[in-house]
Amino acid sequence: MKSYFARRILQLVPVLIGMSIVVFSIIHAIPGDPATVILGDHATPEAVKELRTEMGLDKPLISQYFAYVKSIVTGDLGNSLRTKKPIQEEITPYLAATIELMFASMIIATVIGVNAGILAAWKRASWFDNIAMFIALVGVSMPVFWLGLMEQWIFSEKLSWLPSIGRFNAREPIEAITGLYMVDTIIQGNWAGLWDAFKHLILPGLALGTIPMAIIARITRSSMLEVLESEYVRTARAKGLSEIWVLYKHALKNAFAPVLTVIGLQVGLLLGGAVLTETIFGWPGIGRYIYDAIGYRDYPVIQSGILIISTIFVCVNLVVDLLYARLDPRINYK
């Protein structure tokens, strides 16, 4: 088991190297000279030359690449062209905001999706199954910006139950430690802040979680349907176990692998693809950060953003793989 983990982690190395090459190439894939692009068409040749030297563009490509890798490894992502600040400092709060939102939406999606899927499979072809699967179909097809706007309109505008914008009440700001405000407020014992941060998370979390929830529900249902036909489920029933026990212990563990895959992929999608949700809910996340950088042609920021998102994506998939091995003892570790 341990050697399997070690080997799986080692396998990451070539993936990460490939990724760094792709991200590195972005700056060179821009048509024309990067320095000219960055400085604009009206820059003087001296300024362009100076920037080329500063960026190391006058050196051979291979040494540029190694310099780039060296700086990433040491945690130096370079400076933003727009703000001139180090990217690693600038990006952290955005990343934390996105991660908090992602957790919220994935928890909502997984808890509701998995349970709905189980119940739908168990009561196959019942009214619950039909309604749940209809909602899931609608959920998958719903544009997230429309859903977000509807939520804001109903829960903030009409009912005034929940806040619609931002991460906390601006009049009582929360002090950041990790940047995950739900965690920070608990560390500080700031219970009012916790409640506030929680309320701010619900609507964007729900909007972002709807599509994954629908996908998870459908996958769980089909996977459970297959497992519920199996003979070990009948054995479990023959032992006199209750249905809850049969479903959640004997069936779910065997049905969970495809669900886990979907969860892993959705986490990746949510990380980068939350731009719309983040924009609608004024959520200062990494999607918006990168989106803004694109508008300003802030290439180092775009590069770093892609690098971070893809690294997290790769890590999430590693975790999924390791969890597979926990789920199914038959997975060969050799």
Place this chain on the structure above:
Amino acid sequence: MKPILTVDNLQTHFFTDSGIVRSVDGVSFQVNEGETVGIVGESGSGKSVTALSIMRLLPSRVGKIVEGSVKFQDIEMSKLKEKEVRKIRGNDIAMIFQEPMTSLNPSYTIGNQIGEAVRLHLKLNRKQAEKRSVELLQQVGIPRAQEIVHEYPHRLSGGMRQRVMIAMALACNPKLLIADEPTTALDVTIQAQILDLIQQLKKTSNTSIIIITHDLGVVSEICERVIVMYAGRIVEEGDVRSIFESPSHPYTSGLIESLPSLDESVEWLETIQGNVPIPSQMPTGCKFAPRCKFVMERCKQEEPELIDIGMGRKSRCFLEGKRKNV
């Protein structure tokens, strides 16, 4: 002898898209305390469905007991709520299934799966349950029981897994054990071992056993009484010896003739011509008539009753009635 299980006019139907399938159509029999009864028949004769009906383990969406009663001791099983049935299942009545390779959950250890039943029914704690699991594994002849408890099913052979299934079924000292084709999926040598094991358990525990099989060899080896089923009905019933010596129903004789024998050297084994009728084309008269060597005009018109032919034997054949009247 006191009956432990009384099945009376059991009718189990499957409601499928292509119509109603009468898998079990008016089956009645008894199993006495400490007795071993074999239910034999070809695939599709309704023997497994009979077992699942007794356990109330039918696939709930399609299979339903539409009539009849199943009495375990003095409890009417068909009237019990699901919650009350669960107290009997795995506790008083246990079941062994045909496919040991797929009947164990691949994701949990052997100990966990055996322990589950005793923790549920005998209210043992985790430690006691593990101890009991080891005892049970030893009882069914599994070597290195201490280690095997912590193994996952995929590490064991088919024979070993069937032993585990038996250990699991015995966990709560059931009064009735239903074994559905317990040896069909196993190698011949392993089959013999498993049958030996069941024999042994029979001697030590006084558990009543129902063995469902299509293999008359198995029946002759361990059963006292045998019930022959065909197309959802009992066609013959009686003690093993007299049925083997003088089968009454042509179907039973056919089954016995198709057994290979060591005494005679024959080139071809006897077979019963034709197949079990499919539900949509069930014959109106005797269900076996289309395949019967002795078929008469009457057999095609009306169905014979299951009649008492003496010595505790029953048969569903007009020939038997004739013999009696003469």
